[in-house]
Amino acid sequence: MMDDAPVIYGLEDFQARALCAMTAETEKINFLVGTQSLRITNQVQLIEFDDDTCLVSKQAFLHPVGEVWKIAAAPQSPHLIATVYNDTQDYRSDYGAAIWKLPIDHNLSTIIDDPRNGPCVELQCHLHGERQGSEVGSQVWSVVWAPEEDQHLITLVDNHVLYWDIEAGGSCAKVISQMSVEGKGSVSVGSGRWYPHQHCSQVAATSGQNVKAWDLRTSKPSWSIEGAHSQHVRDIDFNPNMQYYLATCGDDCHTKFWDIRNTEKPLMDLSDHSHWVWSVRYNASYDQLVLTCSSDQRVILSNLPSIASQPFGTLADQEETSSEKEKESTEKSEDGVIQTYEDHEDSVYAIEWSAADFWTFASLSYDGRLVINKVPRSIKYKQFM
DSSP: OOOOOOEEEEOTTOEEEEEEEOTTOOSSEEEEEEEEOSSSOEEEEEEEEETTTTEEEEEEEEETTOEEEEEEEOSSOTTEEEEEEEEOGGGOOEEEEEEEEOOOOSSOBSOOSOTTSSOBOEEEEEOOTTTTTOSSOSOEEEEEEOSSOSSEEEEEETTEEEEEEEOGGGSOEEEEEEEEOOOSSSOOOOOEEEOOSGGGOEEEEEETTEEEEEETTTTEEEEEETTSSSSOEEEEEEOSSSTTEEEEEETTSOEEEEETTBOSSOSEEEOOOSSOEEEEEEOSSOTTEEEEEETTSOEEEEEOGGGSSSOTTHHHHHTOOSHHHHHHHHHHTOOEEEEEEOOOSSOEEEEEEOSSOTTEEEEEETTSEEEEEEOOHHHHGGGGO
């Protein structure tokens, strides 16, 4: 059974580290990429992958305020995005965040005559502490939309988590509440995720070697993982199907899995990468499938049924009564690496599963290479054996 070959797309003259799936688009395999350049105007590129022809189409939108460091798509509106950017004009460095509208042309073209010209993202509102009258600092690290509606999002600014309310169309935003990280010395937050369970009432963020969480209803801390990694924690992701399960990754080359009800030690500790692990992502439907990417230029797909809600083959195995079938099912369910992808030649900063196809994912390296891959067919078809 032949697996699909990777589809490699280059961002031409751009470097990049910002990637997200277009979560509001469930019919097409769409990803959004934000570029980084000090020489030419940066872009947000909408990448569409045709699963039948394996062709990539794109549409580029100018992002005039500078380098894109993070990008997030609104969960309900396909034309709304938020970016964290670095404005390097006039030899200064100003990190901010804003909500933009994409003037999407539904007839995407595979060819753009001049990537430096084209339609521009339309500013809806700024998400910036100082500009909105907040007393927090100016270093914006991340922006995270609420899982199921466009009205709320959070930004991570210095050592604060700002909880925003966005009015219709994203044309106005105000801070509902703010939470701060307490600790000795200089403490700041980095990457954040919204807790998808219990009415989405909590958010979590990395803070140095730790992970902190807050209850949005009370604006108070709810739980924490102290010393989650021996070095900087780079990313976190919640299991979408199992309450309390969280994945973390960091500069110590480890990926760890936790039960937030008991954070004394991780449920599992993986060390498959040889350099900093920048991102970890659960598959939204089959949570035993986990992706990680690293500065070692590799993407790793793991199968972790022992800490998943429903391992492959469970439905079929329930109908089988023979001992041979039970033994075969057990053998299929061993934890381990499914495949290591080595399609990149630079540090891989981001990975995302498609919102339209649970078997497709994209990875992005700093040299501007976007690679679209699929879960191996031998693994995919186990679910239906």
